[in-house]
Each structure stands twice: as structure tokens, then as C-alpha cells.
Amino acid sequence: MRIQTNTKWRQTVLAVLAFCLIIWNVRSLQAAGMPVYDRLQPVTSGINAPTAVALDKHGSLYVAESINKRVHIYSQGGILKQTIQGFKSPVSVAVDDFGRIYVGDKTGGYVAVYDAGLGFQFKLGAGDGEFVQPTDIEIDSTGRVYVVDMGSHIVRIYSAEGLYEGLIGGPGSGTTPTPDGKFSKPTSIEISDATGEITVLDHGLTYDSYGTLVDGARIQKFNPDGSFKSSFSKFGMDMLSGEMFRPQHLAMDDHGRMYVTDTFYNVALVYGDDGDPANGDTDVYLGAVYDLDVPLRIPIGITIGKNNKLYIASLTANRVDVFGIETYTNMVVSPLNLTYTDSQCAVPGLQDVDIVNNGTAGLDWTAVTDESWINLSSSSGSAPVSGASSLSIGADPDGLPAGQYSGTVRVTAASGDTEIIQVELTAEQVQLIASAGGPYTGTEGQAVILDASSSGGCISSYEWDIGSDGTYEYSSAFPTQLHNFASNGLYDITLRISGNAGQSEYATATAAISDAVPDAHFTGDPVTGTAPLTVYFSNSSSGYDQPLTYEWDFNCDAVTDSTDSDPSHTYEAGTYSVCLTVRDGDGSLSLLTRSDYITAGMSGCETPPVKMGGGYYSTLQDAYDDAADGAVISSRAGSLSGNLIVDRNISISLSGGYDCSYSVSIGNTILNGDVTMSSGALSIGGFFLQ
Incomplete structure (x- = not known):
């Protein structure tokens, strides 16, 4: 039999209880058992009448909406990402470590399994009709699936492949209080990752103060093998003593504290070790999680993440309320969408992403990407409490064909919370146009500048084949190249340019290289004086084709007087021109004539000059x-x-x-x-x- 209450009376009771609850929580805090908590930003985008919530290992939130026949998926920051449709009345949801999603449907009596890509995989057991009312789903560390079937008063166990393996509990007689180890309308289950201990919330039949058999409220614990371990029953309307009246779902934190939603009180009741040695390890009432300014409204589903954030589905408030429990991290990453364009062959600039910690514990994070064209300034970092850090992200189109590219950067906190940054790159490929320049002219032994500056496109390298024999003597990122041609002649030249995407274009040019002519040059000392005048010649001639030979004509009468490099000659009185002919190794010659270069004056004259x-x-x-x-x-x-x-x-x-x-x-x-x-x-x- 259900206890009926009148609405006005209930509102009065709740107001008194809310005030008393403040006093109780203060008293409980002094016992060190009840955690302090902060209300955080709720999740509201697209939510309408949420009934169940779950988290995956990346901190993504899954919200089942029974009346809307769907499951929403949110990022750890509360942004709506995806939706699974097609249910009749989803009342439970869970996610395993492989990203597989389990959804319990009340009307269809099944639990459907989807892969991480939201593709349907299979249904547990026999499929439709396997369950009467699958109100909660839990997955242990080995991958086994536990389904609370409220209508059948049992917990069914399945392998990761969906095969039935056994059960826990079962119904009582229905005419007497439900014994320990049995269930009456179980609604929720939690399994400890550390110990494998199984905790089940049910409405075990009990007698009220009038001696009437009614649905009660009880938390039972079972060993990993399913055998009964312990229980405590806290049913009634005395919330200050920790009595549950309409408990719905439970969650458990790393300290073993249990959080139970109660739709009568519109709070989450907290049970666990109060730190009092007199109570030993017995679970006692510690207090409640609530907010008088923004109260919970028909709280049903509840879950807690490794970041110590508590999520509660407020059915009639159309939101998921979020609370930070004790020391928690609350990572906010922005922006989550980056766009790059490869314009004019230039690498796009870096963009900064802020990683803010709005929690009460230090935030350590890592950043990874699977795309070789995405560059990260750092693979890890940290943000202090109420502080921030920054991550610079770049996109390098080098080597990519023209097109659109999508990639991601995953920023993950130590708790596992992960935000995915979407990165979009537009790689533009400008058409390659090769131009080898020319035609070139030059002289053997002297540098010629080969110039491909008229080439166009996103060019990564310039290669030059001198002689067009298939061998590229030069490769450079610059369009100009110096080359010394060893011999005179007409040369064919091939230019090969390569683009950022690996494509190549070719162009040819010619170079007409002339023979190098030697340069005749000399001086004499002295060049004037009294006859007989001996002049010493210094030869500074030069030439490319060695060796050089010399033909001296000391009076330019077309008769070679010496072939020495630096000869001397004695002149009689008079004025003389001097001629030097220089020949190089391939027969080219140069003639230098110094006219009236030597003057030898008379000596011994008796008269003045x-x-x-x-x-x-x-x-x-x-x-x-x-x-x-x-x-x-x-x-x-x-x-x-x-x-x-x-x-x-x-x-x-x-x-x-x-x-x-x-x-x-x-x-x-x-x-x-x-x-x-x-x-x-x-x-x-x-x-x-x-």
C-alpha cells in the first residue's frame, strides 16, 4: 500500500526539512563524512524530461529521455554532440570501456547495444521481452553486464557478447517483508571498480507504523560472486535521520559514499562512513546534496565521474544538474573548432586553445592527434585551481594534395575527461608552371646565374640538370642557382620543379658559353732614363685556359724578342713601343701594346738640353x-x-x-x-x- 500525502502538507514539510537539512549538513561536515560540494553549470541543451544518465571513460554524458524516445550524447563540457533515436521508452543507459552503449527500453523489454559509432550491434539475451522493466545497467571491470529488472525483481548478468550468465536476487513471497538477498522492485545498481562489490537499491516490502505491508527503501550489498553481504533499510519520512521515502537511483564515489536520488525530498541523500570509530565501517546517513535557490525537480538518474562531478537528471526541470564534490576538476576547453586555409603557398598561422580549470583540484592534461598535418605546441600541460593554460595548434599542408581535410585533437584530463577539438584544413594547390629562364650567355670559367623566378605555384624545390643528361647537379628551395661552365660551347639545361603535394613540372633553356680570352698586362721599370737604359718587365697577365705562353716584342717590330715571363731589355737612345702577346692553353690570344712606353735619352752631349x-x-x-x-x-x-x-x-x-x-x-x-x-x-x- 502507498502512503498518500496532500500537496500543501508536503510543501510545508519540505520547507521545514530544507532548513533542517542545512543544520544537519553542517553537523555532518564536522564528522568529516559528508563532502562539501559546489553547484556547477547544468546541462540543458536539447534536454526534455531526462530519466537516466551515464558517463563514459572520457567524461561524455549520456542522457536518456523516456517520453522523447531518445538518448542524447554530450561532451564533457556539456555540448550536445549526437542523438540515438528509435526507442519506445528508454529508461536506462550505460557505456563500457570500449565505448559500447547499452540502452534499456521499458516498453520493448530489451537492452540494445550500440558501438562507439552509434551502429546497432545486438540485444542482450533473447532480445525483445528479455526484461519486464530494465531500470538500470552497470558494467563491471571484466566487461560483464548487470541489468536491474524492476518488474522481475532480479538482477540479470550477461557476458560482453550479450549471452545470459546468471542472476542475483529474485522476488520474495510478496506477502511478508522481503528478506535480505531478495528484491522487491529494485531500481539501481553500482559495482565497485576496486573491490567488485555489488550495491543494489530496491523497495523491499516492509511494515509501516500502521502494520501495513508497503514498498520500503533498502540498500543491499553483494560479494562479486553475487552472494549476499549486508544491507541497511532506511525507509520513512524522517529525512534528518536519513530515511528514504521515494528513492530512485544511486551512485557511488571513490570513497564508497552512496548518493541516492529521492523524488519525495527532491535531493540526493548521501550515505557512507562518517569517520566515527563508534560506527565502524557501517554506512550511516551523512547529509544531502541540494540547492535551495535552484532545487532539484523529480531527480531520477544519477552518476558520478572520476573527476568527482555528480550528475543528476531533474525530470521536470528539463536539465541535468551538476555538482562538484570535494576536490574536483572542471575542464573547459575553447574554442572547439579550428579552421585553417592554405593560401598563397604559406603555412597557416598557429591558433591558441585555452584550457581552463574551474575546479578545486589542479588539472593535468595531455593532447594528442592522429593526423600528421596537425602540429601541437605541447603534448601535455597543467592548469592550477581557477587558472588556465594554453595549447597552440597548427595545420601544415606540406605534401597534401588539394582538398578538404578534417582531423581532431583530443585534450584529456587525468580523470579521463576528454574534449575533442575539430580541425578543418583547406589545402589549395596552385598550378605549377616551370620556367627555366634564359637563353643564357657567358664565358667559360665564369659564374652564370640560372634563374627560375618566373616559375609559378607552391614550389618546394628547384632542380637543375646541366647538359640535360638526366643527372640533376643542383637541388634547392630557391629559384636561382650559380653555375661555372668548364668549357665553351652550347649547353642544354633542364629545370624540374616540385610542388608541395609532390607533383613535378619541367622546362628547358640553353646557355651559349664563349671561349675565355687571356688578359695581357705588364709594366716596365724604369720607362725613362739615359741610354743605355735597362728596363725590367713585370708580367701580370692572366687567363682561364692554362698554361699561358708569352711573346715579347720590345720595339713592336713584329719580331719576338723573348718568351720569358718577366724579361729585361737594354735600350739605346730613343723612344720605343713595347708589345706583349699572350696565348692560353686552347690557342686564344691577347695582344697588349704600350706605345712610346720607353724613352732612353742621349748621354754625353756638350750643349744644354x-x-x-x-x-x-x-x-x-x-x-x-x-x-x-x-x-x-x-x-x-x-x-x-x-x-x-x-x-x-x-x-x-x-x-x-x-x-x-x-x-x-x-x-x-x-x-x-x-x-x-x-x-x-x-x-x-x-x-x-x-
Whole structure:
């Protein structure tokens, strides 16, 4: 028999209980058993009348909605990702470590299994009709599946392949209180990962204060082999003493504390070790999880993650309420979608992702990707309490054909909570156009710049085949290349360019390389003086084709006088031109003629070096100062020092290069000085101004 309560009375009771609950939780906190908790952001997107919740190992949330015949799947951050449709009335959901999803359907009487990609796999046992009312599903560490069948008053056990293996419990007589180890309307189950202990919440029949047999509230524990271990019954309307009245589902944290949703009180009651040695290991009432400002509304499904976040399905509030229990992590990753475009052959820039920790425990995270074109600045990091860290993500299109690419980066907290960042890349492939430049000209032995700058596209390498013989002598990321051609001739050149995606294009050019001509060059010392004058020649000629040979003609009379590299020669009085012919190894030649290069003056003359009429002078200036208009001033061959200032309004002539008698011209007069003219007229012959 059910206890009926009037609504107004119930509201009054709840208000009083809520106040008392605050006092009780404070008292329980002092006993160190009841955990502190924070209300976090609820999950609301797309939710309507949630009945059951479950978490996978990555912290993704699964929400069953019986009246909407669907199961929503959310990221650990509460973003709606996918939905499984096609049920009649899903009332339970669970996920194993392989990502397989188990959904219990009340109307169909089955538990359907889907793979991680949401593909249907099979149904447990005989399929439809296997269960009367599969209200909860749990999976142990070995992969065995436990299904609470409320209508049959049992827990059925199945292999990971869906084969029936056994059961726990069974109905009592129905006319007397349900004995321990048996069930009456079981609704929820939890299995300890550490010990394998099985905990079941049921409504074992019990007598009320009037002696009427009614549905009660009981938590039973079983050993891993299914044998009964212990139980405690807490049924009634005294919530302050921990009595359950309409318990629905339970969850268990790593400390063994049990959280039970109760739709009468609209709270989650908490049971466990209160730390009091007098109570030993006995589970006692510790307090409740609730929020007076935003209360739970018909809380049914409940689960807790390894991040210590508690999720409660509030049926009529159309949300899943979330609470952080004691030290918990609450990872927020943003943004979750990154887009890159490979434009103008440039690698897109890095984008930053923020990893924020809104929890009360330090957050350690790792980041991985399966895509070679996605680059991560770091594979791990940490964020302090109420702090943040950053991850830079890049996309490198090098080597990818043109097209659209999708990839993911998985950011995983130490608790297993995982956010998936979607990465999209558009790789643009610009058409390759090869241009080898040219035609080129040059000289053997000298560098020629090969230039492929007119090529187009996303080019990763330039390769040059000199001679087009199939052998590429150069490979570079740059379009220009220096090359020395060893010999003269006409060369074919092949250019091969490669694109970022590995494609290649070719182009050809020619190079006309001329023969290198030697460069004749020499100096003599001294080049003026008194005969006999010995001149020493220094040869600085050069040439590409070695060896070089030399033909000296000391007076340019077309007769070779010496083939030495650096000869010497003695000159008689006179002025001489010197010719040098240089020949290189392949017969090319160069001729250098230095005209009137050597002047050997007379020696032993009895008269001064300058003559005008019948008079002799030591300098040109002395003769000029005595000259009349039309005078001719003569000078002997050789070197003559002194300046000449022409500043009189007369016309004179200078004639140089004479012998001692001034009767025969034998060369030139070398004037070592300056000639300055400001007036008159001057004609010069046989003089060389030094």
C-alpha cells in the first residue's frame, strides 16, 4: 500500500526539512563524512524530461529521455554532440570501456547495444521481452553486464557478447517483508571498480507504523560472486535521520559514499562512513546534496565521474544538474573548432586553445592527434585551481594534395575527461608552371646565374640538370642557382620543379658559353732614363685556359724578342713601343701594346738640353721668356724637368726628341712638370707630358 500525502502538507514539510537539512549538513561536515560540494553549470541543451544518465571513460554524458524516445550524447563540457533515436521508452543507459552503449527500453523489454559509432550491434539475451522493466545497467571491470529488472525483481548478468550468465536476487513471497538477498522492485545498481562489490537499491516490502505491508527503501550489498553481504533499510519520512521515502537511483564515489536520488525530498541523500570509530565501517546517513535557490525537480538518474562531478537528471526541470564534490576538476576547453586555409603557398598561422580549470583540484592534461598535418605546441600541460593554460595548434599542408581535410585533437584530463577539438584544413594547390629562364650567355670559367623566378605555384624545390643528361647537379628551395661552365660551347639545361603535394613540372633553356680570352698586362721599370737604359718587365697577365705562353716584342717590330715571363731589355737612345702577346692553353690570344712606353735619352752631349735659334737654355721657361713671336724652341730626347708658364701674347712652337746636335729627331722629350697657359698660342711636337 502507498502512503498518500496532500500537496500543501508536503510543501510545508519540505520547507521545514530544507532548513533542517542545512543544520544537519553542517553537523555532518564536522564528522568529516559528508563532502562539501559546489553547484556547477547544468546541462540543458536539447534536454526534455531526462530519466537516466551515464558517463563514459572520457567524461561524455549520456542522457536518456523516456517520453522523447531518445538518448542524447554530450561532451564533457556539456555540448550536445549526437542523438540515438528509435526507442519506445528508454529508461536506462550505460557505456563500457570500449565505448559500447547499452540502452534499456521499458516498453520493448530489451537492452540494445550500440558501438562507439552509434551502429546497432545486438540485444542482450533473447532480445525483445528479455526484461519486464530494465531500470538500470552497470558494467563491471571484466566487461560483464548487470541489468536491474524492476518488474522481475532480479538482477540479470550477461557476458560482453550479450549471452545470459546468471542472476542475483529474485522476488520474495510478496506477502511478508522481503528478506535480505531478495528484491522487491529494485531500481539501481553500482559495482565497485576496486573491490567488485555489488550495491543494489530496491523497495523491499516492509511494515509501516500502521502494520501495513508497503514498498520500503533498502540498500543491499553483494560479494562479486553475487552472494549476499549486508544491507541497511532506511525507509520513512524522517529525512534528518536519513530515511528514504521515494528513492530512485544511486551512485557511488571513490570513497564508497552512496548518493541516492529521492523524488519525495527532491535531493540526493548521501550515505557512507562518517569517520566515527563508534560506527565502524557501517554506512550511516551523512547529509544531502541540494540547492535551495535552484532545487532539484523529480531527480531520477544519477552518476558520478572520476573527476568527482555528480550528475543528476531533474525530470521536470528539463536539465541535468551538476555538482562538484570535494576536490574536483572542471575542464573547459575553447574554442572547439579550428579552421585553417592554405593560401598563397604559406603555412597557416598557429591558433591558441585555452584550457581552463574551474575546479578545486589542479588539472593535468595531455593532447594528442592522429593526423600528421596537425602540429601541437605541447603534448601535455597543467592548469592550477581557477587558472588556465594554453595549447597552440597548427595545420601544415606540406605534401597534401588539394582538398578538404578534417582531423581532431583530443585534450584529456587525468580523470579521463576528454574534449575533442575539430580541425578543418583547406589545402589549395596552385598550378605549377616551370620556367627555366634564359637563353643564357657567358664565358667559360665564369659564374652564370640560372634563374627560375618566373616559375609559378607552391614550389618546394628547384632542380637543375646541366647538359640535360638526366643527372640533376643542383637541388634547392630557391629559384636561382650559380653555375661555372668548364668549357665553351652550347649547353642544354633542364629545370624540374616540385610542388608541395609532390607533383613535378619541367622546362628547358640553353646557355651559349664563349671561349675565355687571356688578359695581357705588364709594366716596365724604369720607362725613362739615359741610354743605355735597362728596363725590367713585370708580367701580370692572366687567363682561364692554362698554361699561358708569352711573346715579347720590345720595339713592336713584329719580331719576338723573348718568351720569358718577366724579361729585361737594354735600350739605346730613343723612344720605343713595347708589345706583349699572350696565348692560353686552347690557342686564344691577347695582344697588349704600350706605345712610346720607353724613352732612353742621349748621354754625353756638350750643349744644354734646350735650344732656340743660336742660343742654348737649361729650361723651357728660360727659352720662352726670351722668345719672340713665331719662335721655335727645341729639346733633346730624354727627360726634362721643370714647369712651363705660357702667359705672353705670342705664338711659339715646341719641338722635342732631338739628338745632341739638334739635327735629327730620335724620339720624344719627356717633360716632368706642368704646362700652364693663359695667353698666346702654343704648338707642341715630340714632347710627352709626364
